[in-house]
Amino acid sequence: MGAGGTSIPQALAAAVGPAGHVLATDIGPSWMKAGDGYEVRRHDVTADSPPEPGTFDLVHARLVLVHVPDRARALATLAAALRPGCWLLAAGCWLLVENADTALQPLACLDDSGPAQRRANQLRDAVGELLTRRGADLRYGRTPPRALREAGWVDVAATGPFPSAGRPATGWRRRPSGTRGPSTAATCP
Incomplete structure (x- = not known):
């Protein structure tokens, strides 16, 4: 969501091959054209429901949330696009949110x-x-891990731009419905 350019959709389309489906969305996609193996749609992450809710194994947003006015709703929209069962990290589902934190x-x-x-x-x-x-929150990069933990997600991790050797970046997963227990704290390299 918030594709901005074609490099990420192209890379994802190459990774999933012809059997997969890649959807690149942006609030202003008129300059983007669908490429080999991916579709392009207009989508406002703060005003619209998720496109094809509950169907994606990976939802990616790079430098999107720092610019939108309703960041909490946008984060919820990103999460709602993941397919059911994505709370299992082993299921291969990922919510990847990349943000800046200039501080x-x-x-x-x-x-x-x-x-x-x-x-x-x-x-x-x-x-x-x-x-x-213009409304950007340049310190927002540290916010999603806490917001996701407060929403009941577990195994939430935050990494810097260069994860240290032996400590790869990890994803976020939802807690299954009806379960309880503490959320995992964010980790830093």
Whole structure:
């Protein structure tokens, strides 16, 4: 959801092959054309029901939730698109939400030693301010794990952009209906 471009749909279509189905959605897909093995549809993740609810093994949103006004509803829409039974991690179902959190690295150039580095940091700050004024939440990247745990999901994990060796990124799964128990805390590399 919120495909934005063709690279992810192309990669997913190649992975699932002709027997699979890949749907790329975006609020403004007019510039996207369906490619080999994937379909394109218009979809507003905060206003529309999930397309084909309960049918997908993988739902992916990259840098979408930081920009939408009703992030909680958008996250619920993403989750509702997963097929029933996706609470079993072994079932091969994944909700993959990639978001930015610019507060975790406040500088573009950590070695702010010269005018070019200072300008890069100033430009980064200006872009962040502009995005914030337009409604983006640049600190949202740390929010989905907590929101999913509060909604009853288990095995919720958050990783940085470079998971450490031996500690691969893990997915999120729903708790089966009617079960109880603590949710797993987010882990960090």
